[in-house]
Amino acid sequence: MVMATKEFSADKAKDFSDWYNKVIYAADLVDNRYNVQGFVVHKPWSMLAFRQIYRLFEAELEADGHLPALFPTVIPEENFEREKEHVEGFEPQVFWVTRAGAEDLKRHLALRPTSETAFYQMYSLWVNGKADLPLKMYQSCSVFRNEPETNPFMRGREFLWIEAHDCFAAQEEAMQQVKRDMAVCERVLSHELGLSFLFFERPAWDTFPGAETTFACDARLPDGKAFQIATTHFLGQKFAKAFGIRYSDDSGAEKFVFQTCFGIGVWRMMAAVVAVHGDNKGLMMPFSIAPVQAMAIPIAGKGVDSTRLLAKCREIKAVLEKAGIRASVDDSDKTPGYKYNYWEMKGVPIRIEVGEKELTAGTVTLARRDSRERVTVGADKVVAAVNELGFALLESMCERAANDLKSHILNVSTKKELAEALDAKNYARAFLCSTDKEGKECADFIQAETKGGKVRGTLFGGDEAVPRGAKCIHCGRPASAIVYIARQY
Amino acid sequence: MVMATKEFSADKAKDFSDWYNKVIYAADLVDNRYNVQGFVVHKPWSMLAFRQIYRLFEAELEADGHLPALFPTVIPEENFEREKEHVEGFEPQVFWVTRAGAEDLKRHLALRPTSETAFYQMYSLWVNGKADLPLKMYQSCSVFRNEPETNPFMRGREFLWIEAHDCFAAQEEAMQQVKRDMAVCERVLSHELGLSFLFFERPAWDTFPGAETTFACDARLPDGKAFQIATTHFLGQKFAKAFGIRYSDDSGAEKFVFQTCFGIGVWRMMAAVVAVHGDNKGLMMPFSIAPVQAMAIPIAGKGVDSTRLLAKCREIKAVLEKAGIRASVDDSDKTPGYKYNYWEMKGVPIRIEVGEKELTAGTVTLARRDSRERVTVGADKVVAAVNELGFALLESMCERAANDLKSHILNVSTKKELAEALDAKNYARAFLCSTDKEGKECADFIQAETKGGKVRGTLFGGDEAVPRGAKCIHCGRPASAIVYIARQY
Known part of the structure; x- marks a missing residue:
């Protein structure tokens, strides 16, 4: 692979x-x-x-x-x-x-x-x-x-x-x-x-x-x-x-x-x-879809029997695959450091390090892609450990994404605030006179004035109630909708 | 379903x-x-x-x-x-x-x-x-x-x-x-x-x-x-x-x-x-690829609690699915006989019958698509029984297909035999002067004379040796190949 x-x-x-x-x-x-x-x-x-x-x-x-x-x-x-x-x-x-x-x-x-x-x-x-x-x-x-x-x-x-x-x-x-x-x-x-x-x-x-x-x-x-x-x-x-x-x-x-x-x-x-x-090291693949969920890397060193290391890596791969985990071994002749960087760049969620220490102690060391935190577990617990770490990693990714989205939704009440919010890479939340046909003129003005800020619509199922007296951010008429505005792909 | x-x-x-x-x-x-x-x-x-x-x-x-x-x-x-x-x-x-x-x-x-x-x-x-x-x-x-x-x-x-x-x-x-x-x-x-x-x-x-x-x-x-x-x-x-x-x-x-x-x-x-x-009842899907590998059918009758029957069928389905078997329940209001015919026509490999008898005895009755042979097993053994019967059925299908092919390969040495073999829906096995370019003329004659009998080629990996003195079925020159001839799609 x-x-x-x-x-x-x-x-x-x-x-x-x-x-x-x-x-x-x-x-x-x-x-x-x-x-x-x-x-x-x-x-x-x-x-x-x-x-x-x-x-x-x-x-x-x-x-x-x-x-x-x-x-x-x-x-x-x-x-x-x-x-x-x-x-x-x-x-x-x-x-x-x-x-x-x-x-x-x-x-x-x-x-x-x-x-x-x-x-x-x-x-x-x-x-x-x-x-x-x-x-x-x-x-x-x-x-x-x-x-x-x-x-x-x-x-x-x-x-x-x-x-x-x-x-x-x-x-x-x-x-x-x-x-x-x-x-x-x-x-x-x-x-x-x-x-x-x-x-x-x-x-x-x-x-x-x-x-x-x-x-x-x-x-x-x-x-x-x-x-x-x-x-x-x-x-x-x-x-x-x-x-x-x-x-x-x-x-x-x-x-x-x-x-x-x-x-x-x-x-x-x-x-x-x-x-x-992804980050500046490369991709970060969610555990659920990663082509390789766990990559075993033998850490050769002086006096280490590389045949035994590789055999151990392959054994771990086989155990993981039997448990339905997509696992692989990097058996190329590159250095371990090179392999770490390479598979981090490809976004593999879990790295499994197998060196002399692990071989002797009957353990493996797992490192997760985001924090690169490492944890050593008994080799017989590798399936549970990979699943646990993989899903914990996925949960962290999910949380980061959710917080990131949440922190980038700004309420705006003037067009100046709207333009600033969009320039600062946010979704803007604003009042609009209407999301029916009669609101289109306002949306078109907003888009022209904010270099592409588009009214994405109203939250479905969110039941966001427009407060009494709220006014359309563009025309100032009474608002009937809370809309989200963003530049778009 | x-x-x-x-x-x-x-x-x-x-x-x-x-x-x-x-x-x-x-x-x-x-x-x-x-x-x-x-x-x-x-x-x-x-x-x-x-x-x-x-x-x-x-x-x-x-x-x-x-x-x-x-x-x-x-x-x-x-x-x-x-x-x-x-x-x-x-x-x-x-x-x-x-x-x-x-x-x-x-x-x-x-x-x-x-x-x-x-x-x-x-x-x-x-x-x-x-x-x-x-x-x-x-x-x-x-x-x-x-x-x-x-x-x-x-x-x-x-x-x-x-x-x-x-x-x-x-x-x-x-x-x-x-x-x-x-x-x-x-x-x-x-x-x-x-x-x-x-x-x-x-x-x-x-x-x-x-x-x-x-x-x-x-x-x-x-x-x-x-x-x-x-x-x-x-x-x-x-x-x-x-x-x-x-x-x-x-x-x-x-x-x-x-x-x-x-x-x-x-x-x-x-x-x-x-x-x-397939047969005159309809499709027969190989167990490995059947959309539904086992179809549970409740056999309602006088005095039978149909709710309990259906619950049992659904329980069996859940147990089978957990074991990776593609299972379903026909809970429609058609008669059991109608359902038997329908799912046989669709080619479902295994039918699971659940009636009063089975409910009382804690068993299920399995029937295979080809022979319609039935076997009753403890409900707790249904996973093993379905897998066993499914693969036994597949093996029978494989054997029938292999015997069928084998019995339809006829050695022929004259063009009359060749034509008869093809008319009787066989592959004909014959000697040909050559499967290189110089043999094409003979192959074209054979095809024209036998209403489409085409030289399919030589068996790959079969190492079929041409006996000394063998002659081309068409031109009579020394043969260099044993070829198979058939009409084709």
């Missing part, structure tokens, strides 16, 4: 963007030298972590009653055109297949930028009676969008995600699903990836094309910008009507279903994991 | 093709009503099985030193053109992306029909010194080919597979890899999927475009036709020279690598599993 070495030196606090663009290559997550702009090659170190992220979300979605499916990568033009707002929103970004071999295709085929128009024509065939509801399916796949600017894991022309598409008989059930999607985000993002986020109901002017309401999960990257990593859209009956997804109710009347779709930005989650947890 | 019911009635022995095209829809593996011809929707029952097949192969490939990667779905035209034979072989089937939004692309992008030309330009960047070798990576993905005729899991315009691409310093290492790939097929196909196959070195006139030699794994479907489900190609240095994949050897001289690529036809394996194992 030892890979090519890259040097890494960058200052995250001083220049986050430079740091990010160095660490993703140093840790060999991705190669951007593929000769189609905006399309990257995913290397093993990211693919192994993506595998775990996919498994975590897939397990959660299935526990919530979703079943996996896989729809074609191509969507015919006529499907795409069936929902007017949807096609207008996506058309400028769509890649089109127009030729097969030497033949020009009569019907052009879109590479899926998202799959509503692929799923829903089939849903219209699958939903007939009430017994077919709820219908809940998801697919794990890549999607394609011709983005003008790209950056690995942040914005790409092909990226990895999961999309879940659900149909319900009643509107309330659909709204319950939005809450369950939020809970899935909470469980995986916070508990497994150690990320912290806010879950917003977006303003009416910032919904997914074709949706009634958009709910979104925004992380905060170290430069203070909001970073959307998952969205659930309440589609109402717009697509149901466009595609004819209906059923006969108990009285025999034809009813259209209510729909939600849940986009899980697996690719962006990698960016968030890198950005939020 | 109870899904829509479909009726199923077909005679596999009488009309295999009709049976196949009914069972895949009855069991809800796939929906072919998507409105782009040759592109199908994969439904949950196949996706859950594909997940297991992918995991089995990925684990084997990784144990053999491969690491996972993911390359872009699109390949620029100029890459494609770098290996002349390759582009000639694939160009007629390629789907081309020519437009993004309203803009015509200057460089057209192929949807990957296979990824040699995507991988190898990056390999030329990654291979520099001997320390970078061997380089072994794979990706799990779908590929796109504009096939004129399509049939779900057999031949499609988008299908699922794995491709592994390896570089070596020495030709012998590449040939060793071919053997390891064969061993991977043996372990997964035989031991886990219960399939039987022959591993051939293809004749010189039937190699992959751009390869020196092609090795292929052919299953036999019940209609007697050969069905290629995996291939390893020895690429020699053709692509290495086209893409400049070279390294400096110990003396500082520049050397091109030797390459192999291994295509694992995951999609076709589903077809083989369906076709080989």
Whole structure:
């Protein structure tokens, strides 16, 4: 598992963007030298972590009653055109297949930028009676969008995600699903990836094309910008009507279903994991998804039998693997110090040091990636010790991320305070006249005046009540919403 | 986990093709009503099985030193053109992306029909010194080919597979890899999927475009036709020279690598599993990949407390799941008989019956899918019993497939015997003058005269020696090879 070495030196606090663009290559997550702009090659170190992220979300979605499916990568033009707002929103970004071999295709085929128009024509065939509801399916796949600017894991022309598409008989059930999607985000993002986020109901002017309401999960990257990593859209009956997804109710009347779709930005989650947890030594992989959770390193020295050291390391690896822990041994001929730095740069949560002292005493020494604190335990307790330390480390990462987010939410009441809060890399919390259409003018002014400060929406499920007499930060009219404002990716 | 019911009635022995095209829809593996011809929707029952097949192969490939990667779905035209034979072989089937939004692309992008030309330009960047070798990576993905005729899991315009691409310093290492790939097929196909196959070195006139030699794994479907489900190609240095994949050897001289690529036809394996194992009751899923390995069915009756029955079923499910067995309960209001038929049609390996008798005695009754033999065991022994019966069933399936293949290989020495053997759904084993270029004329005659009997090649690793005096079945010249001839998919 030892890979090519890259040097890494960058200052995250001083220049986050430079740091990010160095660490993703140093840790060999991705190669951007593929000769189609905006399309990257995913290397093993990211693919192994993506595998775990996919498994975590897939397990959660299935526990919530979703079943996996896989729809074609191509969507015919006529499907795409069936929902007017949807096609207008996506058309400028769509890649089109127009030729097969030497033949020009009569019907052009879109590479899926998202799959509503692929799923829903089939849903219209699958939903007939009430017994077919709820219908809940998801697919794990890549999607394609011709983005003008790209950056690995942040914005790409092909990226990895999961999309879940659900149909319900009643509107309330659909709204319950939005809450369950939020809970899935909470469980995986916070508990497994150690990320912290806010879950917003977006303003009416910032919904997914074709949706009634958009709910979104925004992380905060170290430069203070909001970073959307998952969205659930309440589609109402717009697509149901466009595609004819209906059923006969108990009285025999034809009813259209209510729909939600849940986009899980697996690719962006990698960016968030890198950005939020990493430090000037390199990546810091959450224990739940680390390609290698524990790396054993033999510490050779004068008079130490290196064969026995290596055998011990391999024995520990085997014991850990049997217990379901992803373990490895660095048996290369580099120095221990080199190996420490290298695997810290790659973000391995736990290092296991095996030297003469450990060999003699029948112990191993574990070091955690963040604090580099070391603890020595009996070799027979290595499984419990690695799990304990790994999850303790993850909990610390989660706490740091939560505190970091919390400490970067500032209440502001004037536009001067707002601008200062954003310049100091914060989310600003402010009063707005409205998050319905009539509030858009204020939001547009705010965005123009604060170099991109965008109204992210109101906290969903937070029930933040607007105090009596509160006034919109822009127009001064009575406020109807507490909104969060941030610059964004 | 109870899904829509479909009726199923077909005679596999009488009309295999009709049976196949009914069972895949009855069991809800796939929906072919998507409105782009040759592109199908994969439904949950196949996706859950594909997940297991992918995991089995990925684990084997990784144990053999491969690491996972993911390359872009699109390949620029100029890459494609770098290996002349390759582009000639694939160009007629390629789907081309020519437009993004309203803009015509200057460089057209192929949807990957296979990824040699995507991988190898990056390999030329990654291979520099001997320390970078061997380089072994794979990706799990779908590929796109504009096939004129399509049939779900057999031949499609988008299908699922794995491709592994390896570089070596020495030709012998590449040939060793071919053997390891064969061993991977043996372990997964035989031991886990219960399939039987022959591993051939293809004749010189039937190699992959751009390869020196092609090795292929052919299953036999019940209609007697050969069905290629995996291939390893020895690429020699053709692509290495086209893409400049070279390294400096110990003396500082520049050397091109030797390459192999291994295509694992995951999609076709589903077809083989369906076709080989199924019967007139429906699918028979191998225990290793079954979406549900054991289905608990409550047998309600007069005076039986159905709440207690269901609670018992759910308790058994929980116990099985804790032990890593994929278990479910059919708690629908259908009759037990209906449920038996339905889950047999879906191919669930083990049925668990829980009725009053079992409830009183603290037992469960297990029935296996093939023989429907039933065995009653203590409820506390259900985990061991399910595993034991599941793997015994798989072993029976494997044995049946092996015997079936073995009994359908006939030695033939005249063309009359050959034609009869093929008409009787056999593989024919015959002498051929040569599997080098000079044998092609005979092979073409044989194919024309036997309505498609194709020379599949010589057994790889079988070391079948041609006896003295043996003559080519077609031209009568001295034979240099024992070949297998079959009609094919």
